Amino acid sequence: MPPEPTPEEISTQQSYLSLGLSDSEYQLVCELLGRKPNLTETGIYGVMWSEHCSYKTSKMQLSRFPTEGPNVLQGPGEGAGVVDLGDGWAVVFKVESHNHPSAIEPYQGAATGVGGILRDIYSMGARPVAFLNSLRFGPLSDKKDPGSPNIKRNQYLFGGVVAGIAGYGNCIGVPTVAGEVGFDACYSGNPLVNAMCVGVIRHEDLQHGRAEGIGNPVIYVGAATGRDGIHGATFASEELNEESEAKRPSVQVGDPFMGKLVLEACLELFRSGAVISVQDMGAAGLTCSSTEMAEKGGNGMELDLDLVPQRALEMSPYEIMLSESQERMLLVAKAGREEEVFEICRKWEVPACTIGRVIPETVLRLKHRGALAAELPLDRLLGSCPLYQRDAVPSEKQLSRQKKNAVTWDVPDDIGALFKEMIVQPELASKRWVYRQYDSMVRTCTSVGPGSDAAVIRIEGTNKALAMSIDGNSRYVELDPQTGGRIAVAEAARNVTCSGGQPLALTNGLNFGNPEKPEIFWQLREAVTGICEACQSLELPVTGGNVSLYNETEGEAVYPTPLIGVVGLVEHPEHETTQHWKQAGDVILLLGETEEELGASALQQFMTGSIFGMPPALDLEKEKNLQEAVLEAIRQNLIASAHDLSQGGLVMALLTSCKGELGVHVDWESGIRDDLALFSESQSRILLSTVPQNLLMLEKLMQSRKIPCERVGVVMPGRFDIALNGKFLIQEELPELQQLWENALENIMNSENQGFSGEKQAA
Amino acid sequence: MRCAVIVFPGSNCDSDLYKAVNSFEGVDAEYVWYTTENLDAFDLILLPGGFAYGDYLRAGALAARTPVLKALIRAAERGVRVIGICNGFQVLTECGLLPGALQRNSGLHFICDTPLIEVVQDQSSFTSRYQQGELIRLPIAHGEGNYICDELTLRHLQAENRIVFRYASGSNPNGSVDKIAGILNSKGNVLGMMPHPERAMADWMGSSDGRRLFESALNLFPETADAA
């Protein structure tokens, strides 16, 4: 082992900077400790005070979220949020980002993201039942320069990330049931990979990550510790040169096989009663898990680092504490019952050993080779991180862009031809190529898998089911973060409603650029405002989430991308509803008002290559009324299908409601220009179909709620015919359109991306 | 009827299979851990899908060298019925109970879908409740389901009527030779298949066509079996 720098050297050589502490933060640490920290201690401060662990920039924004509700059993703060489902059941769910690791190594980055969020869910004691994911990449094609390295790289990242999510999720046996994928030039070089996991639990099985009981053993379970991902955040912010290349942390590799065994072992450990608390070793590994557990328990923890299973030779305390090796859990067991714990771990063939104990002094004390390696008072570590309120000012570009008229093009001659071009754009194309790679059926609880507005998962042994969706249109947020934030919440909830679920609560993933820039912090603040407003109106508490900042390449930030994951309760299997037509002859109804709202729309992006103007407006009162009405209609069994209108507007919703041979014949009246009417992205609109016998009742219900409800057409086999004001704009054979739309992504990826990209490593 | 669901480290369709079989009156399913060396008590042995040993090295390879497989091979020799589904099929080819091998899908990606499957023959102990030529819907979910074998083996499989299921109507999702989705051993008591009947047990799952496979294997409707 090379000699470590002394505390004095760390101070004079300012090596704390490369460990993630600023000058003023380092000064504060020295004051708090009354001395200069050694290398291990500096590293621990660096990582615990990083944005990722401390939320020092976003905390004040996050504190504005409404987090309470009659059903909330656990709000933000623990591994994941918990919401009551009645009859002693609860749902546990959370979203997590893995953006930067995925940009470096897409397969492993995405796989370990999935593994990480999974451990968050089961460390609460819950059985994981579903994965969702939300992905953003740069463009997959460029007409002008089809072979450009950027495009190739985007395809490689996309293919690798999807394979990584599939690789981990399929192997561990939790179905991946829903998600979304977006493409935009702003994500070239900085893809977004957010994974969400949903679990189910009985109330009495709920666990808390609190290290309680002085003298209780601290047990390490799972894979050995290597030098994986050590201080990733810090190294990533260093300039890369040859020297740092050698220092770069090695990529974390997921092992879903081991992950599955650790999962089963932990769930059995909870049932045994021999364990008091469990926390996963995620970001900042052993450091974060040990300090958080100790702090929540109101105690301290002493660890003997020589006892930590190690994969690499000669690891220093610093490396052991900061490693982010995967498939590891830390748990506190009841003293005297260690053997029971080891027995269960042996059964599942998972390594486990005692590495320390709970102590009364509220400190983290680390021993290594017989000496004291670090001793940090917990109250001066966790609660003492400085919080930053940054300046928030919208950019000039932002304000002037909003003032532009959203429509700058003439009515296209052939709207049918335009439509056919648009549905093969990756943005609008079917995501079948993605979700066909995910096992969406394992566990045999999936009632509605990918391909409809929200997925529906049945809860075994009950009549209940969960509807779930993750959404976020970042183009809206880019033009107006507040409205965009509202729409993200409304859309995710609307998807859940359309599937027959009562939205219960949400988790959010906030993906933004560098918050030290006033225009970025403004985006963050405004988006949070919008999310809060929607939460209040729709009575949806926030039970958890994740923040990922500094998503930039060469100084250019990604679009502000808040993602909203909503979980809802389907009270009875009969309420499960999909977006697809059920029967020829059914009548198609459009709920809501269509305005000329094209800012940030798919049509605007396609016609102009950019976005400008204002995004569609969202009236939260109307939204709430609409969702309640649709849910009521579903519960009264008046509806055959329900589908929310989103990107691509009415015409896209019509196409995506077609399934098998069931197409449409639409004859609609509208005062808006043809192309704008079909592609407007006005909010609070839902497309329904119903058997003719229920039509009048359904219309009456909508009337009584003052919801505009127009008959727009009928379900017709084999055709996709759309007439506006008596004139046919689109007349197509359905199978032909479906093939174009369904195979578009596959055609791009298979022609370009053959070979190794994204496959199982080393297989 | 006692029915064993074998569990390897990394199996993940074990509980689905267990639920499916237990849903039949008078059938008693049990999980059996891979270290077990005796399977004498069972009338039907099921190898579930999933990723035994992470599918590391080759799918099914490491599982095929475990103690329970020795017991399973003995049971199969005695004529006990065995069904290997998906990963279970891979284990059966790896241990030599079934000929051929399952290679990576020709499209190189994992595929999850619910294709049409043709019941090629209804004379086997596993298909008596189906009709020859019937098209059924069974989910598939695999990365390595591309069945291959040499010419001679294929001719044997065909001549001895041992191909039980094929991917139907021009589709061949994984590139299998002769569109093979499921085959029998020469004695007819061991079935390996890539599609998942346990995922097709009720209409809300998208199909209930898998039920009849278990009904056949468990002799739940002996009259029909005799008539067939």
Next chain:
Amino acid sequence: MKGIITVVLKQDILDPQGRAVMNSLQGLGYDEVQGVRIGKSIEIELNGISPDEADARLRKMCESILVNPVIEDYHLEIIED
């Protein structure tokens, strides 16, 4: 001591991945590429056994588990420290 086992698909077995890689390489302008076959390289660290024993033991490992004789061939190399 180390055993290095190279496992390759048998000549007459189709290798879809190798084909895909070949197509990609040709697409990138490597016209000289006539064929690609993809196999495995398994490196096994051995201890407390002589090179002669090692050869026999490694062959047994290959035959019992590392190689599937239905589709694969292998060759073996032993590297002494």
Next chain:
Amino acid sequence: MKGIITVVLKQDILDPQGRAVMNSLQGLGYDEVQGVRIGKSIEIELNGISPDEADARLRKMCESILVNPVIEDYHLEIIED
């Protein structure tokens, strides 16, 4: 002419597959096995190019698509007919 590229995981990178295979081998009684690492072996058939050119071209292929430099190393061997 043939290029044989052996692609291995970098030393520091975890090889879960190798670990699982090692456990199985030890479980089957091969106690002499101390470690297993699994990599790829890629065989490329080349035509109409000299061995010197071949070396440079193959290295370019490795760097452009065959090897993932973030987690893998490789070595190259050329076999002339």
